[in-house]
Amino acid sequence: QSVLTQPPSVSAAPGQKVTISCSGSSSNIGKNYVSWYQHLPGTAPKFLIYDNNKRPSGIPDRFSGSRSGTSATLGITGLQTGDEADYYCGTWDSSLNVWMFGGGTKLTVL
Amino acid sequence: QVQLQQSGPGLVKPSQTLSLTCAISGDSVSSKNAAWNWIRQSPSRGLEWLGRTYYRSKWHTDYAISVKSRITINPDTSKNQFSLQLNSVTPEDTAVYYCVYYDSSGYPTKWGQGTLVTVSS
Numbered sequence: 728q729s730v731l732t733q734p735p736s737v738s739a740a741p742g743q744k745v746t747i748s749c750s751g752s753s754s755n756i757g758k759n760y761v762s763w764y765q766h767l768p769g770t771a772p773k774f775l776i777y778d779n780n781k782r783p784s785g786i787p788d789r790f791s792g793s794r795s796g797t798s799a800t801l802g803i804t805g806l807q808t809g810d811e812a813d814y815y816c817g818t819w820d821s822s823l824n825v826w827m828f829g830g831g832t833k834l835t836v837l
Numbered sequence: 838q839v840q841l842q843q844s845g846p847g848l849v850k851p852s853q854t855l856s857l858t859c860a861i862s863g864d865s866v867s868s869k870n871a872a873w874n875w876i877r878q879s880p881s882r883g884l885e886w887l888g889r890t891y892y893r894s895k896w897h898t899d900y901a902i903s904v905k906s907r908i909t910i911n912p913d914t915s916k917n918q919f920s921l922q923l924n925s926v927t928p929e930d931t932a933v934y935y936c937v938y939y940d941s942s943g944y945p946t947k948w949g950q951g952t953l954v955t956v957s958s
Contacts, residue, residue: 771948815884825901831883
């Protein structure tokens with residue numbers, strides 16, 4: 728069971744928008760930047776968002792991130808079937824001195 | 838650009854030791870701007886950070902609480918690589934293991950190719 732809590736699954740239709748939440752505590756999300764990753768089976772995770780809301784080069788602006796207090800949110804607009812994947816939030820925990828990932832959210836594009 | 842090449846067995850017997858190595862090109866394991874991590878992924882546990890080693894005037898290691906009693910991550914400066922040892926494995930340790938480079942920004946920006954390790958007799 729992860730210290731960072733994500734919903735197990737979300738779904739939406741192509742072209743729609745979806746949000747994925749990540750809930751933590753004052754020692755992790757409340758104190759450190761959050762990042763997001765997309766994981767497709769058989770491939771290495773892909774870096775989507777860093778510093779809560781910044782996109783690495785090559786990541787389309789359909790992907791966005793935000794943080795408020797001890798929670799963070801990943802948003803994806805204009806959903807495509809290729810967006811079907813598992814999504815993870817990640818951050819450092821300053822009390823435990825460990826990096827941690829959320830439990831992961833499976834996105835289904837109906 | 839950093840490249841990571843993993844090696845090690847894909848099958849380990851229960852109670853034995855899982856050992857993987859990650860060869861680095863494009864940077865030094867002794868770099869003061871990098872950290873060298875191991876992360877695993879399984880359907881039941883998702884992505885799980887296992888630990889890291891890094892050099893800042895001296896060597897440091899940090900380990901996940903879940904494996905702290907069983908894990909060792911070591912740098913090898915002569916071969917520019919780092920390794921993972923996980924002792925007393927059980928079938929729950931079956932996963933795809935990745936070596937991962939965290940750059941100066943503190944994010945995992947380069948992943949090895951992944952090694953599926955199955956724990957089974």
